[in-house]
Amino acid sequence: MSAEVVLDGDSLTPEDVVAVARQNASVEVADDARAAVRDSRERVEDIVESGQAVYGLNTGFGQLVNTRIEREEMRELQANLVRSHASGAGRELDIEEVRAMLVGRLNALVKGYSGVRESVVDALCALLNEGVTPVVRSRGSLGASGDLAPLAHLALVLIGEGEADVETGGETERLPGGDALAAVGLEPLDLAPKEGLALINGTPLSAGIASFVVVDGERAARAADAAGALTTEVTMSTTANCDPAIHDARPHAGQSTVAETVRALTAESEVVESHRNCDRVQDAYSIRCLPQVHGAVRDALQHLREAVEVELNSATDNPLVFDAADVDERAVGTSAGAVLSGGNFHGEPLALRLDYATSALCELAAISERRTDRLLNPNVQEHHLPAFLAAEPGRHSGFMIPQYTAAALLNEIRSLGRPSMDNTPVSGGQEDHVSMSLQSAYHARTAVENTHTVLGVELLCGAQAVEYLPGDLALGRGTEAVYDTLRAVVETLDADRALSPDMDAAADIVARGVLDDAIDDAVDGFK
Template identity: 60%
Template sequence: MTVQVGEELTPEDVAAVARDDATVAISEPVREQVRASRERVASVIEGDDAVYGINTGFGELVTERIPREDLEDLQHNLLRSHASGQGEELGREEVRALLLTRLHALSLGYSGVRETVVETLAGMLNHGVHPVVRTYGSLGASGDLAPLAHLALVLIGEGEATIDGERLSGETALEQAGLEPLSLAPKEGLALINGTQLTAGLAALAVVDAEGLLDAADAAGALTTEVGMGTTVTSSEAIADVRPHPGHRVSATNVRRLTADSEIVESHRNCDRVQDAYSLRCLPQVHGAVRDAVAHLREAVETELNSATDNPLIFDADTVEPRASQTESAAVVSGGNFHGAPLAHRLDYVTNAVTDLAAMSERRVDRLLNPNVQESHLTPFLATESGVESGLMIAQYTAASLVSDCRAHGSPGVDNVPVSGGQEDHVSMSATSVLGLGEVLDQARRVVAIELLCGAEAAEYVDDSLSHGLGTAALYEAIRDAVDPLSGDRQLDGDIDAIAARIQSWSLRDRVAAALEDGFVE
């Protein structure tokens, strides 16, 4: 697969490049728009006006005018001074997402960089040159400055990068890939670091992960409902029709498809229980609300991926109102497209929604294990010899711990710390928001893995003459391919890891979808 940068970029494209090493290409029309943007910058440089990002200092130092002979040093010093991140280094896929989204944004033709800059970024992706980028340092305004500075240093032969896991100097890494270090021209240093690409790139991966997690959670809930002798009537189309939230309809349809033709469900359809607990009965409403939150985030991410988010932006002179930094052919306009608020608020919203998804999954785990509420055909904590053995008791403890950790992430997108001498007096913390969402998705994935582990074990206690549904049968088999039934107490962390990995890779989802007539609802 090859992704064309400078055209329409999707979260799936980001995942393909970041995780599957899809290559990137730059079409001739995109090259033309990059060259045209650079020509506009050149026309401004020839003038005498002070233009932010080209011949002035940055942030609070915007009033400092830079002589022509120092403009190259200005751009290089910008990268060096801003590469001040801390924390662990970003993983390989995260760096690739960052490289791709920065390359794509520069290719839109509003940043004023030379063609060689986008060519070098594309070459780094295609040859596996992955800059060493520290995790923390971005405030989400003026964009993700510190992480992008660590990335951009490699373009000038500084910093560090890895190739095939080997850590090298930026210069050596470029040399091994057959690439030349760049000497940056005016505007290029700022264009490389000013933008929301860490937030947008990781948010794109988070959207893909969240959508896969939701399908896994629907499947886990369907299996728990089935083996816990609950009813699937609560996922009926009639109920969804009279409260038609889109996500509700999707999750309800998934549960119906997963349990279609289930003899287990049919076996207790006429039982004397009036209602199931909320964690079963309200699955479509809660999972559906999380789906709607993720869809809202996807909308913002798709917009952000295809937006020009650095500052200043370069336009045709005819497209904006006259201003001081304008020539006959070009206008350099300072604004705030680097501010991460459009993503930060939705990221926080989804973080909280995914936490709720994990919380409901943990409650369903309890209903399978807890002898005070579980069905009579199940043993306490699904132990093969209760008392002597604890069975899956502590798996529920782990799920509860993971949910508590999810709740601790809060809403960093409403925080603010003024910086740069008060010039940058309201920031978004969008990078903190997206990093937090990534952690919550990982924790929630493990909670759902625990529910799947417990659901498959509970299935061992169901009358084996009764068949599972179309989807739950495939789900049970997929879990059993990953972990064996209990034959006594054993270490469970590897079991949880194995199922979580299959959720993350979508292999569990894809196997179940193949067994369904129409797959999962998209």
Template identity: 40%
Template sequence: MITLTGNSLTLREMNRILNGNEKVNASEASWERVERSRRAVERIVKEEKVVYGITTGFGKFSDVLINKDDVEDLQLNLIHSHACGVGDPFPEQVSRAMLVLRANALLKGFSGVRKVVIERLLQFVNAGIHPVVPQQGSLGASGDLAPLSHLVLPLLGEGEVFYKGERVESVKAMSKEGIFPITLTAKEGLALINGTQAMTAMGVLSYLEAEKIAYESEMIASLTMEGLNGIIDAFDEDVHLVRGYPEQVAVAKRMREFLNGSKLTTSQGEVRVQDAYSLRCIPQVHGATWQTLNYVKEKLEIEMNAATDNPLIFEGGKKVISGGNFHGQPIALAMDFMGIAVAELANISERRIERLVNPHLNDLPPFLSAEPGLQSGAMIMQYCAASLVSENKTLAHPASVDSIPSSANQEDHVSMGTIGARHAYQIVSNTRKVLAIEAICAMQAVELRGKEKMAPKTRGVLEAGRKVVPFIDKDRVFSKDIEKAAEWLKDNFPVESLKFNEEDETIKGGI
């Protein structure tokens, strides 16, 4: 059970909630803050004070005063009118993350909602009721209005949810779990949708998967090093210490450990003096991606515990301020940055694939074919990798550099952070497939070299991989192999093989 406090949620805990289906509750201290904040809202309504979103309309309608008898209609109308999302739904894990993150933000006690609203969010998480939320339609300010409106609809007994592997009407799932719809009152609709939880949820899932493939990319690159008789000297610790980047040093260290005991790697001058950059510069390139992932992790963990709605209530209602914490710029930039960094893992991986299959660049059978000429071997696998890398280059164009004014120019600068998060996730998915192709080619190469000469760690990965993708002794429909290998990397890769030092913080991550 993960206890939400509004202030301490971590990516490690989110990994347990999303991938381990761990349940959640709230701390007693957070409930006390929620109650104090709610009392402040009720006083504002009773005294008919002019406060944005409580006794006024929204956006350009902020100057329109609302009668206190109409506050419930105001909140319901807000959800209905803002539920304008289109396109395919977010992955179910993202919907689950959105529920958790929205509850955690409200538990900070600056939003003025009733306890029952947050309880419903937590009940949905614990019952595995995940709203169907369309991916498209958010500008990333004022928060993720459209996606979060679709998240809220099932709380009201409307909309659809994913429940026990099916897509059903929300009332059907709620009825089976004994959960009743709620009616929103003053401030609650606005508090639920005015935030960055869609982009952050998408970002959390993207980061967790990106972190995993970043580790996996190093082990796969190690297999390639053996398949190409790569020069181990380039990973010598002294080389990387004098550069000074801790992440680069850590990648080189892991590569040395993965390849320790290998009789397939070489020393400089033994076969060649230098390797190509895609081999020699693995620590420098992969290390730079790790620098980016560390930056993204920091920003996500701040945003996961942030109050992002508007207005915010301070000092028991004595101070109610309309600000801009819903603006997604910090996450927008982080998502764009992560997309670029992960795309580079695919970029350099594809170059290693080319070196594995191109007979002009190695002494292996052309395209790793069993019968070169009669059979094409891995020739078109490299094409597929190149296509995915090229697609990543278009997806990596920063979403955050664009802004289109909305709400009659009241909201005249927006982040497009949700687009950036969606693109980052697609880049992660594409990169995993490129790495799957490299793994297939590298396994073929090391077996042709002699698997008995492999390092113990890489040999273990080869044996696990061969249960997924068999040796290529003749041409077959390789699409199936690529998909199986990608699924292996996503769900079943032997992550224990990536750990060589439990005290090394760079290894712990989300694994």
């Protein structure tokens, strides 16, 4: 992944967002995008000069849309908009969340439909590249008109107000907004007409956190395949359920991919071969239906990825500024530029799919927890496995309680609401239908994080079960890599010990993609 992300308004990916947010990749704006920004600003200035009433330039906001603002008050209007909308509550966003929001807002602005000056673009770039992170409260967005309150807290720093955390000399210091800008050689912006609205109107926080959900969720899906394949082996189950003939007969894309992945992970497994002709007729659903369930989760996450990739590269503020030649004659504007009011700030395309992803991740955690039970439960586990995988069941409890924790985390995911189903009209009824996309993003992120730990518990139990395999049977190429990766960070459980550190370590190799890298090295074409 590049140490620099070039923003052109068209090609930002969830992986790029992660690079900027978590790995501190720097950003640069492409020359063509800068030209589009300049052209858009010229159109705004031409419209302002015309004296026409245009929302966001010389009118009030929301229900106050019919209040006309005089020319000498336009700059004050933009600053007051930012100040008044910086009214969030709740916890402060962490640094990666703010950086994700920043890069998303910046990429939307450089598409050239928002009418900001190039100096605004440069200021946002500087915040990212110089390690200035505005202090942003997490609650307040309704997902229409986008993430207003969080974005306003961000924009407050650009006008020299609010607070920001500044990285200098390897340490972070919290400073007033103006001092934070001065620390990196910046002056506060005097916002011109349209700029305050362009900064706070849109979905970049929803899309930024959704980017985390995509990347982290796809890692969870791959880890679930790895954990499930290992559990299949150590419970002496069959991989016949992954035969291509089954999946060609029901060709869902995710299902076929998962079946192929499990076959690759267990390739050359002596464990699988050792009981190919056993008298067991069928395995339990949590193993036999693994491709169908995991595959459906993959398809749901792909559905989310498609929406996120579109959203990251869209103009999501309002109103939007166009070349007059490109729009219908009914648009407000001049011969140079036209302004159209619409609803691209509405987060519904993200909200619905984020809620879908939360449901999908819940199922991924649920089937993993059931496989963990089959590894531990003396009423259903295979005869070669001791109760709860304890060296001396009774005197030791083994992995009994990690399953409790997995069940608790699963319950939390199940208890998460589906915010996109809710609606509360605001702004005197002018904004009478909202998406709640940010709350959907928060819930989906919680679901991902919980799922990482649930999968980590299954991986721990699967690795422990390897110690009880009969004979000296070799695991598959991929599952051997899974086992070795676990054992690099977690020792075999020879006697009871506090297992929280082991669970954290297992969840971490899932969350950071360490497991992906290890399997990639062992299995060609791991998906």
